Amino acid sequence: MxxxxxxxxxxxxxxxxxxxxxxxxxxxxxxxxxxxxxxxxxxxxxxxxxxxxxSFTEYSLLDDPTWIGLGNYEDIFLNDRIFVQSLKVTFTFVLLSVPLKLFFSLFVAILLNKSIRGISFYRTAIYFPSLIGGSIAVSVLWRNIFDLNGYINHVLSWFGIPAVGWLSNPDTSLLTLVLLNAWQFGSTMVIFLAGLKQIPSDLYESASVDGATRWRRFFHITLPMLSPVMFFNLVLGVIGSFQMFTSAFIITNGGPANSTYMYALFLFEKAFKNYQMGYASALAWILLVIVAALTLLNFALSKYWVYYEAEGGRSK
Structure with missing residues (x-):
């Protein structure tokens, strides 16, 4: 027992x-x-x-929030012309900067996807500017480069070209921010480079045996196999571009004539210059909805051009 x-x-x-x-x-x-x-x-x-x-209150930090329902949203959509202008500028910036950044990133990644002597040094040197990102120092440097008496106009003077008011002209001021965003392509380039390393080399060898030219190999092998990486960079690029603030604030402060008045800068001034916290909160939630809608749209359209090898075809 x-x-x-x-x-x-x-x-x-x-x-x-x-x-x-x-x-x-x-x-x-x-x-x-x-x-x-x-x-x-x-x-x-x-x-x-x-x-x-x-976002449903009137709040200025000095007084208690007062409930006003949809008042902020009505004022934004019906009465605020600066809201429309900032959206127009931001969308223009996104449409110009994201494709340009993707193009430069992919182009440089392809150049660096070589087995040559010193390639590690070149990769590090090209990626280095991304370590400082969109910092204040970079913005100040960029402003000095494109200033009326800056380095760009100094180089143009060598060829007898008159100085251009890059930052004072509404037609060119936004272009300077687009170029700055495209210049900071290091992180995107590294992701593209990692994607290129994952493409099997035997695909290129088989295509070469069949007589495919370099361009045909690029369009029929590289781009399809790299499409998931491109989609990833596209989504992150769109989201990041809508948050452009530091460069617009330091370089142009939204000018001239509101030509670089980004949505994030508009939101910042409403919150910390005018102390309209309720209004700024409504702007932030509108931005969230816009970015979320564009992200969902990108995912919906990805099935037409993104190729996933594991699924044997395009995304479903």
Missing amino acids: ASKSSVVTLPAKARARRSVISGRQHLAGYLFIAPWLIGFFLLTLWPILRSFYL
Whole structure:
């Protein structure tokens, strides 16, 4: 009888021991993720919910929020001409800068996808500008380059070309920001380069044996196999371009004649210059809806041009 009871109690003790160990492991896991959870709720989720509430209020930081319902949204869509102008400028910037950045990134990635001496140095040197990103220092440098007495006009003077007011002319001011965004192509280039490394070399070898030219190999092998990477860069590029702020603020401050008045700059001035926090919150949520809608549109259209090798064809 004693042996039977010991047989019964031993598994029970083992289960209890495993339960205690499992509980300790779970507790340790919760402790490890607790800082992230606290940061997420306090610094991300709570501000999001708070801004959503404030978008329906009139709030100037000095007084308590006053509920006005859809008043901010009605004022934005029906009465605010600057809102329309900032959207127009931002959409123009996105349409110009994103394709240009993708083109330069892919072009440079193809050049760097070579097995030549010193290629690591070239990759590092070309990627280096992306380490400083859209910093204030880069914006100041860019402003000096395109200033009326800047380096670009100095070079043009060598060829007898008169100075151009790149930053003071509404027709060219936005172009300077587009070029700056395209110049910061390092991260996008690295992603393209990683995608190029994943394309099997035997595909190119088979195409060469069949007599395919370099252009045919590019359009029928490289682009289709690289389309998922291109789609990824496209989505990130659109989202990032809608958040353009630092360069527009430092280089042109929205001018001249609001030709570079980006949506993010408009939102910033409403919040921290005019102290219209409720109005700015409504602008932020409108921007979220616009970016989300464009992202969903990109995903919907991707099935017509993005090729996934694992599925044996285009995305479904």
